[in-house]
Amino acid sequence: MTFVFYLLGFVAIVSSICVVSFKNPIHSALGLVAALFSTAGIYILLNAEFIAVLEVIIYAGAIMVLFLFVLMCLNIRELKMMPQFNILRPIAIVVGAFLLVYIVIIIIQSNFGNFTGVYNEAKIIELGGNAKALGQVLYSRFLLPFEIISILLLVAMIGAITLMKEGLRGK
Amino acid sequence: MEITLTHYLILAAVMFGLGIIGFITRRNMVTVLMSVELMLNAVNINFIAFARHFQQLSGQVMSLFIITIAACEAAVGLAIIIVLFRSRRSINVDDANILKY
Amino acid sequence: MIEKLQFGMSDFVALLPEIILCVFALLITVYDFMSKRTNKALISYMSQVAFFVTLIATFTLIGNNYTAYSGMFVIDTFAIFIKVVILLVAMISVAASHRFITDEGYESGEYYILIMFSVLGMMIMASATDLISVFVGLELMAIPCYFLTGFFKKQNRSIEGALKYFLMGAFSSAVLAYGISFVYGVTGTTNLHKIAEFFATQGVDINNPALYLVLTLFVAGFGFKIAAVPFHMWCPDVYEGAPTPITAFMSTAVKAASFAAFLRVYATALPALHINWAPTLAVLAALTMTIGNIVALTQSSFKRMLAYSSIAHAGYILIGLVALKVSDGVASVLFYLIAYAFANMGPFIIIILLRTKNSSGEMLTDLHGLGKRAPLLAGIMLIFMFSLTGLPPTGGFPGKYYLFYAAVQSNYVWLTVVACINTAISAFYYFKVGMYMYMHEPRNTEELEKPSTPVLTALYICVGMTLLIGIMPHRFFEAAKQSIMLLTS
Numbered sequence: 001m002t003f004v005f006y007l008l009g010f011v012a013i014v015s016s017i018c019v020v021s022f023k024n025p026i027h028s029a030l031g032l033v034a035a036l037f038s039t040a041g042i043y044i045l046l047n048a049e050f051i052a053v054l055e056v057i058i059y060a061g062a063i064m065v066l067f068l069f070v071l072m073c074l075n076i077r078e079l080k081m082m083p084q085f086n087i088l089r090p091i092a093i094v095v096g097a098f099l100l101v102y103i104v105i106i107i108i109q110s111n112f113g114n115f116t117g118v119y120n121e122a123k124i125i126e127l128g129g130n131a132k133a134l135g136q137v138l139y140s141r142f143l144l145p146f147e148i149i150s151i152l153l154l155v156a157m158i159g160a161i162t163l164m165k166e167g168l169r170g171k
Numbered sequence: 172m173e174i175t176l177t178h179y180l181i182l183a184a185v186m187f188g189l190g191i192i193g194f195i196t197r198r199n200m201v202t203v204l205m206s207v208e209l210m211l212n213a214v215n216i217n218f219i220a221f222a223r224h225f226q227q228l229s230g231q232v233m234s235l236f237i238i239t240i241a242a243c244e245a246a247v248g249l250a251i252i253i254v255l256f257r258s259r260r261s262i263n264v265d266d267a268n269i270l271k272y
Numbered sequence: 273m274i275e276k277l278q279f280g281m282s283d284f285v286a287l288l289p290e291i292i293l294c295v296f297a298l299l300i301t302v303y304d305f306m307s308k309r310t311n312k313a314l315i316s317y318m319s320q321v322a323f324f325v326t327l328i329a330t331f332t333l334i335g336n337n338y339t340a341y342s343g344m345f346v347i348d349t350f351a352i353f354i355k356v357v358i359l360l361v362a363m364i365s366v367a368a369s370h371r372f373i374t375d376e377g378y379e380s381g382e383y384y385i386l387i388m389f390s391v392l393g394m395m396i397m398a399s400a401t402d403l404i405s406v407f408v409g410l411e412l413m414a415i416p417c418y419f420l421t422g423f424f425k426k427q428n429r430s431i432e433g434a435l436k437y438f439l440m441g442a443f444s445s446a447v448l449a450y451g452i453s454f455v456y457g458v459t460g461t462t463n464l465h466k467i468a469e470f471f472a473t474q475g476v477d478i479n480n481p482a483l484y485l486v487l488t489l490f491v492a493g494f495g496f497k498i499a500a501v502p503f504h505m506w507c508p509d510v511y512e513g514a515p516t517p518i519t520a521f522m523s524t525a526v527k528a529a530s531f532a533a534f535l536r537v538y539a540t541a542l543p544a545l546h547i548n549w550a551p552t553l554a555v556l557a558a559l560t561m562t563i564g565n566i567v568a569l570t571q572s573s574f575k576r577m578l579a580y581s582s583i584a585h586a587g588y589i590l591i592g593l594v595a596l597k598v599s600d601g602v603a604s605v606l607f608y609l610i611a612y613a614f615a616n617m618g619p620f621i622i623i624i625l626l627r628t629k630n631s632s633g634e635m636l637t638d639l640h641g642l643g644k645r646a647p648l649l650a651g652i653m654l655i656f657m658f659s660l661t662g663l664p665p666t667g668g669f670p671g672k673y674y675l676f677y678a679a680v681q682s683n684y685v686w687l688t689v690v691a692c693i694n695t696a697i698s699a700f701y702y703f704k705v706g707m708y709m710y711m712h713e714p715r716n717t718e719e720l721e722k723p724s725t726p727v728l729t730a731l732y733i734c735v736g737m738t739l740l741i742g743i744m745p746h747r748f749f750e751a752a753k754q755s756i757m758l759l760t761s
Binding site: 058136143148158 | 344
């Protein structure tokens with residue numbers, strides 16, 4: 001367990017560094033895929049098998065394919081423009097690193113809650129596995145946010161179509 | 172050494188921090204978007220680690236929602252980037268249009 | 273034990289206005305896809321009907337006080353108050369968009385559909401009593417706004433504004449989500465009432481740094497949404513780039529909904545930590561109004577000036593959050609929100625009316641000599657400027673009065689002094705508008721187009737409400753006071 005965690009954590013962090021440091025966005029995207037895969041492994045360590053599967057299918061699969069598709073469609077060299085963030089890069093890195101260390105220190109010093117919920121491993125097996133137990137919670141207690149999320153996906157779709165539609169109408 | 176909650180939280184914090192660094196330093200819009208995805212991923216690790224620690228499922232459900240929202244945001248962001256790219260490339264064609272406003 | 277779905281009539285009734293709006297929006301979407309191009313104008317009226325029916329449904333729920341959907345959603349007078357404000361603002365924005373979208377060459381029904389879905393998200397935010405429903409409501413509000421900002425996709429500044437808004441919005445959502453994860457980590461729940469219960473029974477461990485991390489992340493996350501300094505940098509570009517009715521919509525409705533969620537989270541879940549977050553918010557409020565006002569002084573674009581002025585107004589509203597513990601603190605926020613909403617929509621509608629063939633109507637020079645070109649518009653504009661400055665007999669005066677009084681009551685005298693100085697600074701640029709209108713010769717002598725009825729109606733409603741709130745503030749303040757009775761209990 002310990003070894004697996006450190007291995008996955010190492011891969012996740014190294015590939016995250018790759019995401020933010022590689023010049024070529026396609027390399028960054030591949031780094032992100034690696035980071036997401038190792039995160040999925042960590043979810044399995046945390047007994048969240050269903051989320052791990054979703055992470056691979058939706059995140060590493062669908063979303064990253066979308067990213068790569070867009071990157072391939074557009075000419076990457078022309079894409080390097082972001083005039084609004086022209087802060088000095090070294091200063092930004094120092095600030096970011098400071099923030100990172102600060103959050104880590106806070107986490108080490110904090111004491112988080114200690115609760116014992118009902119969903120221990122035996123209970124989850126009794127309910128018929130992680131996915132089934134998750135489904136029961138999702139469709140009972142989290143019904144409202146679940147419905148809203150479905151509308152959110154629809155809106156994202158409508159909006160994207162509106163925006164991408166070529167040409168002006170009327171006039 | 173046993174792996175505790177803190178280990179997972181620190182891993183998430185490092186990924187979150189790297190996401191912030193990427194967000195403020197990168198100038199390529201797609202990479203900036205990927206940095207945001209990295210941050211949301213860190214949030215998910217946090218939620219699932221807490222859910223495991225508390226033996227609850229609500230944390231896992233929340234990470235489910237965040238994955239969906241991340242998917243939406245990726246679609247939205249990429250759509251905006253493509254439209255911007257299109258208009259930049261065809262900037263001369265639209266000159267008349269821009270001057271009007 | 274299996275968690276059972278508990279869905280009764282009361283759940284359905286609580287969500288009725290949202291369900292109505294959603295059904296209308298979906299039907300209009302289908303209609304939009306099937307209809308011919310010539311029928312697009314009808315969609316504007318259909319969305320007005322939808323908002324109106326939703327408004328009536330919201331009104332019928334007055335008097336109900338209960339949580340639904342396993343504590344995810346609450347129906348109370350606070351939520352209803354905010355929803356009414358949001359729906360009115362949305363109706364005014366849609367009316368103000370009449371002919372605007374078509375004139376600019378973007379005839380499309382999706383414009384109204386996106387506004388409707390955004391309003392749906394805001395209504396859910398106003399009622400959300402769980403951090404997860406706050407979060408999804410916020411996303412549902414924000415994502416249509418990204419698209420609406422970039423709706424004029426052939427204009428570079430519109431689409432660039434959309435990109436900037438989107439990136440900042442996504443970033444702030446991630447920060448907020450990270451904050452929520454730590455709240456969950458400390459309290460074991462995301463339900464606002466249960467969080468409050470946790471702090472009430474367990475006490476607040478002030479040595480736990482995680483709490484400060486949570487407060488920092490929350491301030492940053494919400495600060496981006498309400499454009500508080502130093503999280504405001506996206507705001508001027510986005511407000512300038514977006515289509516004018518959308519700017520009006522975002523600077524009022526989005527702000528009202530964000531403040532509602534902000535208020536509910538802080539007043540319901542975190543009152544035990546008030547002593548820890550109030551000073552931070554006070555500094556933030558002072559910074560927000562000072563920087564907003566000072567930068568607004570230097571603008572040459574009227575639209576951009578209004579963007580900075582709306583940043584400054586967010587600063588004033590934050591005062592009310594600082595003074596949350598005082599009996600009228602929250603009520604003064606609600607009162608200010610409604611007074612500000614109408615006074616702030618008005619100038620944007622006038623910008624729309626000032627469009628001519630050769631000018632966008634957005635620059636301060638377009639206002640030169642308006643007193644001669646269009647005396648009525650100039651007079652109305654003056655009323656809005658009075659209200660935004662905070663002069664009687666307009667709604668801005670009692671609004672500022674209640675806020676400042678609440679700040680004094682909660683011993684934040686220095687903040688009141690800063691706010692008063694800021695009011696004086698803001699008077700400079702609001703009066704500059706009046707000076708341009710009456711003391712300068714018109715630069716642009718083009719005849720203004722005859723305004724269409726819906727736009728004029730929207731303008732008259734704004735000016736009427738601004739005056740009405742100013743003339744009888746007590747009525748509105750009483751309504752605001754009653755609506756918050758159950759918020760903090």
